[in-house]
Amino acid sequence: MARSPRALTLAAGVLMLALVPVAAELLDQPFYVDLFRRIMIFAIAALSLDLILGYGGMVSFGHAAYLGIGAYAVGVLTHHGIANGYLQWSLAILGSALVALAIGAVSIRTSGVYFIMITLAFTQMLYYLGISIEEYGGDDGMRLAVRSQFPGLLDLRNATAFYYLVLGILLLFLLLGQRLVDARFGMVIRAARSNEPRARAIGFSPYRYKLTAFVISGAMCGLAGALLVNQTEYLTPEFMHWTRSGEIMFMVILGGIGTLMGPVLGAAVFLLLEDVLSAWTVHWQIILGPFLVLVVLFAKKGLIGLVPDEAAPGG
C-alpha cells in the first residue's frame, strides 16, 4: 500500500521521539530527555490550538490561559497537600474545560478581530488574577513540592517514565485529533470556517459546534499545563503571560496551520531554535522577532508545506 510522504515523516518522527531517551542514555546527555519532553508538552498545547485555529478558523490569542489553569490545578492541590495525580489532572482538564466554556461562550458570539482581542483580554485577566493571589505565590509563583503521584502506575520522578507518558499522551491526542477532524463534527467545524452562512443554511448551528471544539481544545491544553508544571516543578503566572499565547500560535504557523503534524514540528523547531539562540545570546528575541515576521510573510504553509501531502504518482 502506498504511503504518503507525510505519513512516512510522521512514522519517522514518532520513532525518533521514542528513541530520544535511549540516545540520551548512550550519549550520557540526560538534558535531552528534558528538552524533548518540554517540546512534546508544547506540541500538545500547539496541537490543541490548531484544532480551533487551523480547522475552526478561531484565532484564539489566549491559549496560554488553559496552560495556566492546568498548571494551577496541579500546583494549588499540591500546595494543600493533595498530590494524587488522578485527582490533579482531572481537575486540570475539567477546570480548563469550564474556563474555556465561559470564555468561548462570550467570544464565539463575535468573530474576526473582536475574537482575537477578547481571548487575549480574558487571558490577561486570568494572568492578573494569578499575580494578585498571594496565597499561591502571587507574582513570584511557587515551587511544586512533589510531582503528581500515580501510585502503582508510574513515578514521574523517573525522567524516562515521565517522558514516555508525555509521548503516549501526544500520540493519543494526534489520534484523537485525526478522528475528530475526519468525523462529522470536524466537517461541520471546517464548513463553518470556510463559509459560515452556508453551513447555517444547510441546517447546522455553528455556534454550538464551535463552542464544543473550543472547550475540547481548552481541556487538551489544560492537560498540557498539568504536564508543564510537573516538568518545570515550578508554578508561576508567567505560564499565562500573553507572549506565551503568541509563542504557541507561532509554533502552529511555523509547523503548518490546519495540519496535525505541523504543530508538533513547529513546537520542536521553535524550542530547539530557542535553545540554540539563547545559548548564543541573551538577546535572542531580537533574532526571533524578525524571523517570525519573515515566516509569516513568506512561508505561510509552514514547514510541513515542504513535505508533499499525497503519495507521489506510482509511489
Added chain:
Amino acid sequence: MILLVLEQTLNGLQYGVMLLLMAAGLTLVFGIMNLVNLAHGSLYMVGAYLATGFYQWTGSFLASVALALAATLVVGIVVEVVALRTLYERDHLDQVLATFGLILFFNELIAIVWGRAALYSSLPGWLSGHMQVLPGVRYPVYRALVILVGLVVAALLYLMVTRTRLGMLIRAGASNRTMVAALGVNIRLLYTVVFGVGAALAGLAGLIAGPIYAVQPGMGEQILIQVFVVIVIGGIGSIRGAVVGAVIVGMVDTLGRAFLKPVLSIVLSPSAADTAGPALASMLIYMLMAAVLAVRPQGLFPVR
C-alpha cells in the same frame, strides 16, 4: 472622603485620556487599513524611552517632548513602510503574528540599549508641584496638564476627522478604499500618514506616561491590552467609541483599584477583602467588557 473620591476621579480621567491617545491611533489604523497592530504598544514604549533619553540629553522638558514626538513619528513611518505595508492585504492571523514579532524585536532592542531595569524620569520644577483645582482640593500640576493636553488632542483629532480634507479622505478610505484610489488619491501615502499620526499619538501617550509610571521594556503591552478592552467596548474603528470606552475603562479601573477594597471590607472580613479586593480590581474591566459584549457584541458604537 469626598476629596479622595474627587482626586481618584481625576486620576481616572487622566488614565482615560492616556488610553484615548492610544485607542485613537489603533482604531484609526484598524478602521482604515483593516490592520490589527499589536506593535502599537511598542510605539508607546519607544515614545517613553525617547522622551526620557532626550530629557537627560537636552535638559529641557519641552525640547524632549518635541524631539520624542518627531522621532516616534519617524519610527512609526519606518515600521509602516518596511514591515506593515505588506500586511494590509493579509488576514488578521498574519497581522497578529507579524506584529507580535515586531513587539519581541522592539522590547529586546530597548533592553539592549537601555537595559531591562525600569527607568524613572523626573519632571522639571514648574511641573512637579500641586495646584488648587477647587477650594481645598489640591491636585498634581502634571496630571492636570495631562488631562488638558489629552482633551485638546481629542478635540483636534475630532476636528481633523470631521472638518479637514485629510479627515474626509480618511473617512472615505475607511468606507471604500478602492473607490478612493480610483478617484486619484494616493492611498499608500494616505495610509502612511494615518499610521504616522497614530504612531505620534502613541508616542505622546508614552512620553506622558514616563514621569507617572515606570519606563521599562514590555510597558507597551500592559497598556495595549487595556486599550483593546477600550476599543472592544467602544466598537472597533469608531473614534466616538474610543472616547467613550477610554473614559469608562479609565474610570472603572482607577476607581476599582482605589475603592473596591474598602467597599468589600464592609461586607467581608478584612483579610478576605485584602485578598479579593486587588484581585477583583484587576479583573474589573475585563468583566465589564464581557458584560458589554453579552448585550452588544459589536460594542457600544458599532461602525457598520
